[in-house]
Every structure is written in structure tokens, then in C-alpha cells.
Amino acid sequence: MNPPDTSTSSEIEPCERLKNRPHNIAENLAADSDWTIDDARELYGIQRWGMGYFGISEQGNATVEAPTINGVKTIDFSEILDGLKQRGLDMPVMLRLENLLDDRITQLNEGFASAIRETNYHGEYRAVFPIKVNQQNHVIAEIARFGERFNHGLEAGSKAELLIALSTLPSNDSLIVCNGYKDEEFIDLGLQARRMGLLVFFVIETPKEVPIILRRAKHWGIEPLIGVRVKLSTQVDGHWSNDAGDRSLFGLSTVQLIEIIDLLREAEMLHCLQMLHFHLGSQIPNIRNIRDGVTEACRFYLDLIKEGAPMGYFDLGGGLAVDYDGSASIDGHSRNYDLDEYCVDIIESIMASLDPHNVAHPTIVSESGRWTVAPMSVLLFDILDVNDFQPLPLPDPLPEGIHSSIDFLIDILRHIKVRRLQENVNDAIYYRDKARRAFQTGQVSLRERALAENICLTILHQVAQQVPEMSRPPESLLSIKDSLSDIYYGNFSVFQSLPDAWAIQQIFPVMPVHRLDEEPTRHAIIGDLTCDCDGQLNQFVGTAANTKTLRLHQLRDDEAYCLGVFLVGAYQETLGDLHNLFGDTNIVSVRVTEAGQLEFVRELKGDSIGDVLSYVEYEPQSIYEQFRARAEKAVREGKITVAQRQEMLQLFSESLRGYTYFEG
Ligand SMILES: Cc1ncc(COP(=O)(O)O)c(C=O)c1O
Numbered sequence: 001m002n003p004p005d006t007s008t009s010s011e012i013e014p015c016e017r018l019k020n021r022p023h024n025i026a027e028n029l030a031a032d033s034d035w036t037i038d039d040a041r042e043l044y045g046i047q048r049w050g051m052g053y054f055g056i057s058e059q060g061n062a063t064v065e066a067p068t069i070n071g072v073k074t075i076d077f078s079e080i081l082d083g084l085k086q087r088g089l090d091m092p093v094m095l096r097l098e099n100l101l102d103d104r105i106t107q108l109n110e111g112f113a114s115a116i117r118e119t120n121y122h123g124e125y126r127a128v129f130p131i132k133v134n135q136q137n138h139v140i141a142e143i144a145r146f147g148e149r150f151n152h153g154l155e156a157g158s159k160a161e162l163l164i165a166l167s168t169l170p171s172n173d174s175l176i177v178c179n180g181y182k183d184e185e186f187i188d189l190g191l192q193a194r195r196m197g198l199l200v201f202f203v204i205e206t207p208k209e210v211p212i213i214l215r216r217a218k219h220w221g222i223e224p225l226i227g228v229r230v231k232l233s234t235q236v237d238g239h240w241s242n243d244a245g246d247r248s249l250f251g252l253s254t255v256q257l258i259e260i261i262d263l264l265r266e267a268e269m270l271h272c273l274q275m276l277h278f279h280l281g282s283q284i285p286n287i288r289n290i291r292d293g294v295t296e297a298c299r300f301y302l303d304l305i306k307e308g309a310p311m312g313y314f315d316l317g318g319g320l321a322v323d324y325d326g327s328a329s330i331d332g333h334s335r336n337y338d339l340d341e342y343c344v345d346i347i348e349s350i351m352a353s354l355d356p357h358n359v360a361h362p363t364i365v366s367e368s369g370r371w372t373v374a375p376m377s378v379l380l381f382d383i384l385d386v387n388d389f390q391p392l393p394l395p396d397p398l399p400e401g402i403h404s405s406i407d408f409l410i411d412i413l414r415h416i417k418v419r420r421l422q423e424n425v426n427d428a429i430y431y432r433d434k435a436r437r438a439f440q441t442g443q444v445s446l447r448e449r450a451l452a453e454n455i456c457l458t459i460l461h462q463v464a465q466q467v468p469e470m471s472r473p474p475e476s477l478l479s480i481k482d483s484l485s486d487i488y489y490g491n492f493s494v495f496q497s498l499p500d501a502w503a504i505q506q507i508f509p510v511m512p513v514h515r516l517d518e519e520p521t522r523h524a525i526i527g528d529l530t531c532d533c534d535g536q537l538n539q540f541v542g543t544a545a546n547t548k549t550l551r552l553h554q555l556r557d558d559e560a561y562c563l564g565v566f567l568v569g570a571y572q573e574t575l576g577d578l579h580n581l582f583g584d585t586n587i588v589s590v591r592v593t594e595a596g597q598l599e600f601v602r603e604l605k606g607d608s609i610g611d612v613l614s615y616v617e618y619e620p621q622s623i624y625e626q627f628r629a630r631a632e633k634a635v636r637e638g639k640i641t642v643a644q645r646q647e648m649l650q651l652f653s654e655s656l657r658g659y660t661y662f663e664g
Pocket of ligand 1: 130133155179279281282283284317318319320367368369370371570
């Protein structure tokens, strides 16, 4: 540990200047009058991840570019925010944009249809939406409605999801694909639906399901439609690579597959086996993995036909990825292909494998969830507060002789030099920690410790300012900027609304939905309302690579500052939990008409405090009663008056009915 150097008076001069200049690096990004909305587009990468659905208006507001039958209509987020306010819908709000869902369904079905024409494929395409990706009633109802013209079906992984599928799908020609382990009741429901003419496929996950299917089919006298989910050896890149391969949780080994074929043949039911199913994993970033998987699956398809199964359906599961960070790469948050390439590559791979064997082209089924619903939802929340990690102005002159650690810190501050920045940081941290230890033993007072912390912070800010002047700054110095960034506290819960950001470090695009014509001068991470250090967003879509801070605007007094987290329609609502008892947010579905008008189609109030308490087995009424008894006792004891009791009880019952989030 080198002591800070002592210097000549000429070297002290810069320090005097430093004392007078702003300490915060972000503050030094003085608002640039040349800033344009193109700069904002570039900074937030909206053109890279926005899929053409989002833009920025000349007024500096985010926009939705909503496809309608009369072309794309632009809606300003300010209109959406005003509409929410007028309807008394507090932040946070999960905004669903119906036009985008409609467009995605159309694109997926038309993408395959045009690839089928282009490649002269003789089979058809059928989409099924996996209910687990977003089971919300309104979303499934819209998928069924928008998808009716394409016979867009549903995938059900449980009895509850099967009930949704059976009751929601309008067309008997839409597929219902049943995955997951199925008990007798599940099988009975599917068989009865077959009798009604619905195209329900049981995809066998384990040989144990076969005797149940055979027994119940015989009992009811109904022939089932059967699929087999195979385990491919193709490995995929990305986060969900364990969904494929020998150790994947789901899917049949070749040994199990043979067992099933033999069981079906023995029962004279092999003609019911018509679907091959596989799922390589969600969010597959690399198209090569998809091609390889399809090619391997075709070998299974061919041999199942050789075994005597009629087949006819080739279900490749989900995996069609979303380019969350707009990098168009094989990074797990992205993908190196688009929809057209996906469709053509799948079809070509099937044809290349099956045509040499003169096997009829199967109906291609895909279970794209994420790609279908991710863009439709935007989480909107306001910023409540900022912790800006700025040092306070230092006393002038700086006091000396209090404690040696503080003297050293002052000395470091006076002699910060570009060529010694790392040493300056090491020393500053060392003496700050020494001051902290001295506080513990009573040698340094609280006020003195605060001074030491403030000087250290000032040093770090000044070092961060000078790092760009270094020719080859080390990573440890580059990251100082991030460790000094602001924390913007948002009115939302990561665990409830963006669980994947916490659980699997998923990056979602985040950006302010207004003030985009002003340069954002702060560098920040975003903290949520939960008292949990994991409740933060600290990875963002960057211009070149993803970054640890997001540029945001300085808050203005009495003016709301609203951020949007985009592409959150898949999995987030479903996986969200009640950490700190923050419940479901308000949900609003909007539609843009062909005349370009914004319609608020549906509003769903978020959970009340009473609701979330009941989810964790409290009865709001009995809680109220317990509190009432306590208030009554306080009256009896003369601690409060009857009128004060009334006030308390009213507040208590209003709180039970109130929103779980911060109410402005
Ligand atoms: C069997 C099955 N089908 C479809 C999906 C949906 O995948 P994605 O959302 O990537 O389209 C999943 C999700 O992992 C799945 O397990």
C-alpha cells in the first residue's frame, strides 16, 4: 500500500480547480442542444429490437406503430398515458397492444404459407399457441379470435390448460396438442372432445401413459390421436440448452419409443400414432441448431413410418426466438435469423430428409409462444425517487488533523493524476475503510465518518471523469462509472412483472416513453419497490454491447417520469410472484382502429391488498376484525378516542381495498 504522495504547491492547484467543478460524471453530460430524436433512437436501439412496432415521435414521445387493415397507424404513448390517467388507472400498468398480437399471428401463419408456396411443399402448416406462455383469459381469447382464420390452435400442458383450450377454440379444425403427464381425467377429457370432432392430440411423454390411453379409449369406444415426444441429441445454444439432449427432462428415449410402438401395435392401435413431437428449447438463438434438430427429427419420422405408423404431423415445438437486445446475433437474448428464414429452413430441411424416401410431406406444427406474444405487452411504471451517489460539496477549507485516515483521503483528493488513477482508487478505498474501522472503535465520530465517505466518493467521481484520458484503462477503472451510477426507484416489482430479469438475467429493452427529444444526462440502474437486492434491472440494451447502466433524464419536480419495459408479453405475467406481497398490476388492453383511434378495450384492476393477503391464506375480514378488536381495546384504555378509532378503521379497510403498489 503506497501512501498518497505529498506534492509541491504547483501540483495542488488542479485540486483547487477540482473542488469547484461538478463532481458527478453523469452531471458532466451537460444536456446537448444538438440532441435529436435520432440520437434517442440510436441510444435505446428501438429500431433494432422494436420490430417496427415502436418508434419515437417528433415531440419526443415513444409511439406504437400499430398495424391495422388500413395500414400502420401511429399512436403516441402520451395519449395512452393520458387515457390511463383519465380512467384512474395507477402505475404500474401492463399495457397490452392487441394490434401487435393480431399482426404476429398473421405473420406467423402467412410466413409459413408463403414459404410453403416458395418451396413447393405439399403439406400444410398449423400453429398452436402454448397456453403456459401467457394464460391470461383475454390473451387466449384474442389468440383464438385472431387465429380463427388460420385454424390457429392451442397447446395444453395440464388439465386446467386443456379446459381453457376446449372451451375457447372456435374451430374444430384447430389443433389441440396435449403435452405433459396425463392422468385418466386428462385423457377422458381429450377423448370426449375427440368424439365432438375436436382435433385433440395426446403427445406421449412416458410409456406409462400408453396403458391409460388404451384403457380409456376402449372404455369410451373412441379412437385417440396420438403423438410421441422424442428426445433429440441435437444440442442448442442459449439459455434453454437443457431442454434437448440425453438429460432433458421431457421426451422419450429411443428405447422407450420402441416400447411404445410395440404396445400400440399389440393393441392394434398403431394407426393412431400420427404425430412426431420434439421441443429443442425456448429462445433458440442459432438457426443452425433448428435445422439440425429438424433433420434429426425427420429420421425419427421416417422410421416411425417404416414401423407402420401412418404419421402425418410433424410438431417442432417452440423455440422461435425474439431479438430482445436487437443484436441479431447468437447471443442468448437474440437470434441470427428472421421469421422467413425460420420457415424456409424448416421446410427445406424436412423436404431434404423426406423426399429421397418418397414420403408425403407432413403437416408442420409449431408451438411458438414467446415470438407470438412478447411484443404485445409493455410494462409501464413511474420513477418515484433517485439515489444519485453524488458527493456533497466538501467543506472549504477542508479540516485537517481529525484522524490520519481523513488526512490521507484529503491528500489523495489533492493529487489525483491520470497516470496514477488505479493507485488513487486503491488508496481512497483503503483509507475510507480505515476511517470506518476507526468509527467502530470510537476514534472517529459519525460526522467525521460521513466526511471520510464523502471525500472518498468525491475521489471516485473525479477518477471516473479522468479514466477516458487514459490510453488503455483497465476494466476495474472502467467499471467505476457503473458503480457510481444513480439508482432510479421504479414503482413496480421485478419479481411480479419481470421475473426472468431476476431468475435468468433476461434483458428486456427499457426506455423512457417521453422526453426523448432531450438528452438523458444520467447513468442509472433501476431498483424496484421490493426490499430485495435482487429487485433491480442492471443490464440494458446498449448501442454496441449490452451495458450495466441506462441513460435516463434528470427528474423534474412535480412531473411524472415514466419508463416502459418492452417485449414482456411472454412468460412474465405467468411466472411472476408475490414477493413482498406486490400483486398483479393493473392491466389494460388497447386497440388501434383502422381510422387510427385508440380504444381502451379492457381494463383489469390489479390485485388489491386484500386479494394478495387472501392468496397467502389470510382472510381480509378476520384481519379487519382483529384490528377492530385492538382499536376497541385502545379506546377502553383511553389511548385513542372513538372518533380516532373510526378514522383508523376506515384507513385500514381502505388499505385492504387499495392497490399494492405506490399510490401517488
Ligand atoms: C413443449 C413446448 N412447446 C412450446 C414451448 C414454447 O416455446 P417458445 O416460447 O420458445 O416458443 C415450450 C416452452 O418451453 C414447450 O416446453
